[in-house]
Amino acid sequence: MDPKEFCIRGKQMVDYIIDYTESLDKRRKVFPEVKPGYLRPLLPNYAPEEAESFEDVIADLERVIMPGMTHWSSPHFHAYFPSMFSYPSLLAEMMITATSSVGFSWAHSSVERAAIIGAVRVRKLPSDEKFSMRGVELEKVIAQDKANGLVPFYLCATLGTTSSCAFDNILELGPICQREGIWMHIDAAYAGSAFICPEFRPLLNGVEFADSFDFNAYKWMRVSFDCSPMWVKCRKDIINSLKMEPPYLKHIHDESGKGNKVLIHLK
Numbered sequence: 001m002d003p004k005e006f007c008i009r010g011k012q013m014v015d016y017i018i019d020y021t022e023s024l025d026k027r028r029k030v031f032p033e034v035k036p037g038y039l040r041p042l043l044p045n046y047a048p049e050e051a052e053s054f055e056d057v058i059a060d061l062e063r064v065i066m067p068g069m070t071h072w073s074s075p076h077f078h079a080y081f082p083s084m085f086s087y088p089s090l091l092a093e094m095m096i097t098a099t100s101s102v103g104f105s106w107a108h109s110s111v112e113r114a115a116i117i118g119a120v121r122v123r124k125l126p127s128d129e130k131f132s133m134r135g136v137e138l139e140k141v142i143a144q145d146k147a148n149g150l151v152p153f154y155l156c157a158t159l160g161t162t163s164s165c166a167f168d169n170i171l172e173l174g175p176i177c178q179r180e181g182i183w184m185h186i187d188a189a190y191a192g193s194a195f196i197c198p199e200f201r202p203l204l205n206g207v208e209f210a211d212s213f214d215f216n217a218y219k220w221m222r223v224s225f226d227c228s229p230m231w232v233k234c235r236k237d238i239i240n241s242l243k244m245e246p247p248y249l250k251h252i253h254d255e256s257g258k259g260n261k262v263l264i265h266l267k
């Protein structure tokens with residue numbers, strides 16, 4: 001495909017996406033009725049030696065692919081959790097793909113970092129390094145673990161479970177975790193986007209105890225799957241625990257690039 005054809009096909013693809021998106025509410029069958037294996041007879045048994053025409057590829061989308069699709073963005077889809085896109089997020093996806101960015105270090109993905117800092121500000125999460133179930137139940141579990149000779153070191157609290165949007169009481173759990181040196185992660189994947197709204201901020205009370213916090217922009221913010229930003233209080237701990245550090249990946253602006261060699265640091 002040369003640039004001239006890309007321009008033509010790109011417009012055709014955009015037209016297809018708009019037709020699909022705008023007809024979503026009329027596709028009443030949100031969940032596919034096909035059986036596993038339905039694709040086999042619709043596809044050739046061998047990898048083709050000649051390329052197919054773009055018209056045939058587009059036609060196959062409706063003939064072959066769409067019958068097996070679950071239409072997550074349909075207004076009639078109420079299962080699991082919402083996962084949507086928007087026209088701006090589609091444009092951003094095109095741009096991201098075109099840059100072929102493999103964002104494994106600061107030098108390759110400074111914009112990602114800036115976007116996350118923006119998301120943190122929107123949620124009023126503390127943004128400097130110092131940022132730093134019910135409590136009775138947690139106390140019981142900890143006592144049980146200790147009696148069995150175990151050392152609890154990690155707690156995943158949830159602000160909004162996927163199935164029922166239930167909240168753990170992080171105001172009670174947080175101080176216990178702090179006392180015991182337990183890493184408190186907050187999973188706000190499902191409901192975390194709601195904290196943008198000032199009226200939901202009180203649900204975040206106790207977030208100052210969290211060591212890490214995660215929310216999924218792809219669920220309620222109409223950003224394409226699978227944008228899942230995670231904030232970590234002391235970044236060095238997690239960076240160092242996941243790091244492999246060949247010299248060609250070192251960069252002066254990476255926190256990991258300053259010679260700190262702690263592998264896993266548990267509080």
Ligand SMILES: *Cc1c(COP(=O)(O)O)cnc(C)c1O
Nearest residue numbers: 160161162187189190216226228
């Ligand atoms: C969706 C969801 C997850 C899974 O998130 P991924 O980033 O898609 O792996 C985890 N926790 C909760 C509460 C969720 O709603």
